[in-house]
Amino acid sequence: MNKVNSTPTMKDVAAEAGVALGTVSKVVNGLPVGDTYKTRVEEAIKKLNYQVNSYAQGLKLQKTRTVAFLIPNTKEPFYGALAYYINIALLKRKYRMLLCSTDSDMGQEQEYIKMAQNNKVDGIIGLTYNPDLVIEEGTPFVAIDRSMGSKIPCVASDNFAGGQLAAEKLADLGCRKVAFLRTGASLNNEPNKRRSGFENGCLSRNLPYEMKILNDGDPYQEFDDFLISHMKDGKLEFDGLFCVTDGIAYYIMKVLRRMKLRVPEDVQVIGFDGVKNVGGDYICSTIVQPVPEIAEMCVELLLQENMPVKPPLVCLPVTYACGGTTLEHMKE
Amino acid sequence: MNKVNSTPTMKDVAAEAGVALGTVSKVVNGLPVGDTYKTRVEEAIKKLNYQVNSYAQGLKLQKTRTVAFLIPNTKEPFYGALAYYINIALLKRKYRMLLCSTDSDMGQEQEYIKMAQNNKVDGIIGLTYNPDLVIEEGTPFVAIDRSMGSKIPCVASDNFAGGQLAAEKLADLGCRKVAFLRTGASLNNEPNKRRSGFENGCLSRNLPYEMKILNDGDPYQEFDDFLISHMKDGKLEFDGLFCVTDGIAYYIMKVLRRMKLRVPEDVQVIGFDGVKNVGGDYICSTIVQPVPEIAEMCVELLLQENMPVKPPLVCLPVTYACGGTTLEHMKE
DNA sequence: TTGTATGCGTTATCAT
DNA sequence: ATGATAACGCATACAA
16 A cells, blocks of 8 residues: 655655665665666655655754854844855855844743754854853854854854954045044943954054944934034034944934034944845945855854864955045045 | 763763653643652753754644745845744744745745745745735745735735825815826736825825826936926916835935925925934835834734634824924924 | 554665 | 664553
8 A cells, every 4th residue: 555645755756666675775875876766766866756754864864964054133234144154155155054043042042052052053154142052062163253162163254354454444535533432331241342342443444533432222322422522613623433233323314413513424334244135236335245155154263174173263354335414525 | 982072962861860751741841740750850951051942843743833934135124024023923923034035036935935935934924016926825924014815814004094194185185286106017916005095195185196007117306397297477387196115205306306396395395114214213204104004913813823804904094293294283 | 551663755874 | 685673762552
């Protein structure tokens, strides 16, 4: 009796082709098999529309060709883009991707990691801002944008270079005094590198600068106060602002508008991320993170088997893009 | 000899607790077990940090607690939001989600569907604009925004009501003559409902209207020509525009700006989708699709086992949101 | 109530 | 080169 209405198994294929089970397995996996047998098996496969059951295969091989991707969400465009490019990079290597939206909730994150721990997935790529996650050795893990201990490779944009680039651009564009605006003082160290790079750039160009760094939980409104306190005779002391993210830049631009200051005529603004609005325009002039390259690098690092020692930190080059909040036409 | 450096199995737990394999299984699955045995097993589980192997379980049960989500990408905010909310809805039910970015490529889409066909996932939720996909009966499938035959439930926004709402809003806001702008005449039938609803609303309010419907592949620029041809004495004939998506609305607003027409003073614009920009603002006044509700409904429909007959089409209510491209302050 | 044994669909190790 | 068979980790029908 044929099992009716069920997906065919190797056994069915073997019966159909009149060969042994093992032979079918060999054909499927490309192992040497006699030509006549091979074609017979292939025909049976086509006829029954057979496809390997990846769960049985995973059980046997202790390999699932699946990786989990931990991300706070996919609503924000930077995260969404990352998810997309990692998905594509995995697909290219015939790996599936389990999407794990964590809402940055540590419980969720730890849960997902536990899942992977027990050979349910072959590895994890994670963007998490939680410093206390426990990742047992033996679980392939690649972190994005945040170092998670020396055992775990981290791939990130070259934040330092990005900060420096922002400073140099502002200098090139004629700024005389600038400021750096950022939130989340304690959140993680990558924005710190943006700051360091920015300072470095300002110093090398003799560009005077100030900083306003908000602590976690501080309301954005403190930026307003900061800017207002730097008004002199109806003019802002700064003619250039570097914001640690495009999101902050967007907020700042709203504040500036309320203050009747024009962007970029009165004050030029550069953000960070390279996020695009609907319509494909940049929100602001910005340091663009190389999202596709980050994705590709993560996957490569995770799946590369015979890499004796994995690099602890990989920094990928950023680029500058004009988004209409800087005065490109004046110079260069 | 204990297997070293390997994840513990039920057998290990049974040995540790000094009970039989089956007993462990029962404890894990909440079946009745003697109290002393139960605690002993639970302790062993904790001690060994045991967790069931979902691949073995899936093989045994022919259930993987995994669903595949087909979506063109997660870069566009509407898609990204959908992916996020579906992920959350599945998580709530202890289901995992396989993200399948298809780039709207039919080959990819069909590949993913084939994967599901062979009991590798328990079901599929798909947003695809491809009319020719073959989905064998027996594969639980829920479509988003596009009807795929009577056997497959489709959940969508109430596009007709949305179109009608847009017309009524424009009428309420004082418009005297309006136009409907849309692309992709042949793409699928949902935008058609937006049109029908819009017409219906205009007629019921005695609001004169015109349409400009682009064929697939036509450049957006035809919209420019359409608008320009409706200029009279430096004024646009229309004082209200309904665009089939927020993306189109965004494009149109750029065109209007070039034509020296002010939004919303000279012409009011309403889009469709409810997409938000970075910063959380709407791009334009818009008909908002209920993304979280769509996600929840898809999951519910897909996983509901004992539903005798699944509804072929579920329309979820849309809402209107002001996004600064309409003159709300004038009326109401 | 608890233990035993079988099979889910594969792969891999053997004989043949 | 090909075929039989054990094992992967689990759930369950059945025996104790």
